[in-house]
Amino acid sequence: MPANGVAAAGLAELGDSSTDAVYVYASFARAKAQIAGLEPIDYFFARELCRDLGFDRQLFHLLLALSESLRNGHTCLPLASIAGQCFGFASDDEGLVSHHGFIFAGEEPLEQLLTGLALAPGQQKAIVYHRKSLYLRRYFAFEAELADFIRNKSAGNFDTFSSCEIKACLDELFPLDSGSEAAGEIDWQHIAVANAVNKGFSVIAGGPGTGKTYTVTKLLAALIMLTQARDGHKPLNIALVAPTGKAAQRLSESIAKAVKGFSTFIPDQVLAAIPEQALTLHRLLGVIPNQVNFRHHRDNLLEADLVLIDEVSMVDLALMTRVFRALPPRSRVILLGDADQLPSVAAGSVLSDVAPRPHPGFSAQNLKYLQQVTGCLSLPKVKAGVQEGDHITYLLKSRRFDGKGGIGRLAAAVIAGDSEPSWQLLTRAQEAGDEQLSLLPADLLSWLPRLAEQYYLPLYRCRDVEEAFSLLGRFRVLCAMRKGEYGVENINQVIRQCLAAHGAADAGGRLYHGMPVMISENDYRLGLYNGDIGMIWRNDKGHLMAVFEDAGTDFKWLMPSRLPQYETVYAMTIHKTQGSEFDHVAMLLPGQTDNKLLSRELLYTGITRAKSRLSIASKANVWCHGVEARVKRFSGLIPKLRDQG
Numbered sequence: 001m002p003a004n005g006v007a008a009a010g011l012a013e014l015g016d017s018s019t020d021a022v023y024v025y026a027s028f029a030r031a032k033a034q035i036a037g038l039e040p041i042d043y044f045f046a047r048e049l050c051r052d053l054g055f056d057r058q059l060f061h062l063l064l065a066l067s068e069s070l071r072n073g074h075t076c077l078p079l080a081s082i083a084g085q086c087f088g089f090a091s092d093d094e095g096l097v098s099h100h101g102f103i104f105a106g107e108e109p110l111e112q113l114l115t116g117l118a119l120a121p122g123q124q125k126a127i128v129y130h131r132k133s134l135y136l137r138r139y140f141a142f143e144a145e146l147a148d149f150i151r152n153k154s155a156g157n158f159d160t161f162s163s164c165e166i167k168a169c170l171d172e173l174f175p176l177d178s179g180s181e182a183a184g185e186i187d188w189q190h191i192a193v194a195n196a197v198n199k200g201f202s203v204i205a206g207g208p209g210t211g212k213t214y215t216v217t218k219l220l221a222a223l224i225m226l227t228q229a230r231d232g233h234k235p236l237n238i239a240l241v242a243p244t245g246k247a248a249q250r251l252s253e254s255i256a257k258a259v260k261g262f263s264t265f266i267p268d269q270v271l272a273a274i275p276e277q278a279l280t281l282h283r284l285l286g287v288i289p290n291q292v293n294f295r296h297h298r299d300n301l302l303e304a305d306l307v308l309i310d311e312v313s314m315v316d317l318a319l320m321t322r323v324f325r326a327l328p329p330r331s332r333v334i335l336l337g338d339a340d341q342l343p344s345v346a347a348g349s350v351l352s353d354v355a356p357r358p359h360p361g362f363s364a365q366n367l368k369y370l371q372q373v374t375g376c377l378s379l380p381k382v383k384a385g386v387q388e389g390d391h392i393t394y395l396l397k398s399r400r401f402d403g404k405g406g407i408g409r410l411a412a413a414v415i416a417g418d419s420e421p422s423w424q425l426l427t428r429a430q431e432a433g434d435e436q437l438s439l440l441p442a443d444l445l446s447w448l449p450r451l452a453e454q455y456y457l458p459l460y461r462c463r464d465v466e467e468a469f470s471l472l473g474r475f476r477v478l479c480a481m482r483k484g485e486y487g488v489e490n491i492n493q494v495i496r497q498c499l500a501a502h503g504a505a506d507a508g509g510r511l512y513h514g515m516p517v518m519i520s521e522n523d524y525r526l527g528l529y530n531g532d533i534g535m536i537w538r539n540d541k542g543h544l545m546a547v548f549e550d551a552g553t554d555f556k557w558l559m560p561s562r563l564p565q566y567e568t569v570y571a572m573t574i575h576k577t578q579g580s581e582f583d584h585v586a587m588l589l590p591g592q593t594d595n596k597l598l599s600r601e602l603l604y605t606g607i608t609r610a611k612s613r614l615s616i617a618s619k620a621n622v623w624c625h626g627v628e629a630r631v632k633r634f635s636g637l638i639p640k641l642r643d644q645g
């Protein structure tokens, strides 16, 4: 009999090898009945791998748990997270057990088991056991490769310019009488430019409106000025990239705005060398239709002296590794992003791994350099025994939210984990006359039709598609989930019905003029990607067409019959809105706290999509639960970055 009686009901003897005393579930259905949340991929993954590694009940369940972890975005499964615990147990509200789960042995026996299987990185098995964590080899290899690239770029000699040259350039870009320095504060934008200008790899991180794009535009100007002073007018080949079309469009617009604002104090020939058109990462790497590989890779490198990647929180481990693979050794990499936002949909947490918070402090050597070139004497020094954070600078002061408006204060309270105070901010917003923040009543129909009529009804009446896209960008309903009363599917349907009552939509499944759509799968041939937003629009000939903004300046028209999978997008999930912003956001949280998606990062991401107004529909307990729950991504990138190579 199996040693673990708890799981015995669902286990059956496997007949593969009559000599082995091995027990696994007889079928996926039996496993699913025992382990809550199991997917077929977990079961077949564990079964296939056990054929090579040997059938052992602890191992089989470790592999189920590893597969589940990968599905949830972790790149590994630390033994400590599962040892001695019951995996896949579930009961209902009355305490009635629906899934008995499986009890794992303690850390020591699990470690013995895995060590005995010879799963060290050098063993070339599909599974790797390293530093007490279990990996699928593919993710172990991605992490090791990315850590290597980052270490090489960080250690490489990018110290092309002398401190005197850099100081002279920074003095021009950050005159003493401007900015926070004049008020006696540290100007982190100044520090960020100084800190990145002499390095091959740097991260500039900060919340919304902290001036990441403004700062990086000055950084690009600094590098161009320094290069031009040294090499005449040798152009610096700069690639601006972002994970989605929308994020690339926003980056282009913000860079163009910053460039325009700098025209009074930065020479034209410098500003002219800053590209204003950002690409998506997929376009940079060159998608080959129907292939997982990109056109650019380690044997066909990109031509770039500098690659700037925005919205890095959205970039998963595999894609980031592929970008680094395609970069020439002498190219600089600058990452921009907000490490408090949700991590990438696919596995990994690259930004929060490379940008630990709070800032760990600068090394003595870097401090000396930063003091020389900026004159700032009060920068934090790294503590003994801690890995320095020379490659990171955090921008701390939001220019968009001055700390007085409700959105900024709510975002700050959520990130600090202040559940009750943040709820009070919300409930008291109206009495306090806060124009940015409001709490919506639980009854959807008391407010949703009003907002739909205000923002979506006029779509139907817009004179041209340009005006319609601009209007569509003003407001969005954001949901935590797809299903349920407060899920995307239901909200879209309620809005369609409401607009149909005005003759401005079809409440059934038919297309109609002014219908906003979002693509939900990549179509490389058409150049349409998951998350791209378009509109159904009647053209001059009276035909309904699908239209998408193309690189922010033009439109791409196509027959609706050619569209890849899409959905209506009056409402969308918070996950899908990363990289976008709207003047007004209505955010809806689920009715119950037992929702795995609810987290501080989800709320923060939703809140910070709103530029000037935020309306929230939530119960107090759901809100507080969300603020307290953290997204924890297991990853082995941090220790690999510390390795000596």
Ligand SMILES: Nc1ncnc2c1ncn2[C@@H]1O[C@H](COP(=O)(O)OP(=O)(O)OP(=O)(O)O)[C@@H](O)[C@H]1O
Binding pocket: 179, 189, 206, 207, 208, 209, 210, 211, 212, 213, 214, 215, 254, 258, 399, 400
């Ligand atoms: N030092 C500064 N002086 C004046 N205006 C600034 C400064 N820094 C940023 N701004 C302005 O603040 C606004 C936000 O800046 P920016 O778009 O660079 O922020 P961001 O961090 O990139 O924001 P996002 O959340 O959109 O990614 C812009 O209008 C920008 O021009």
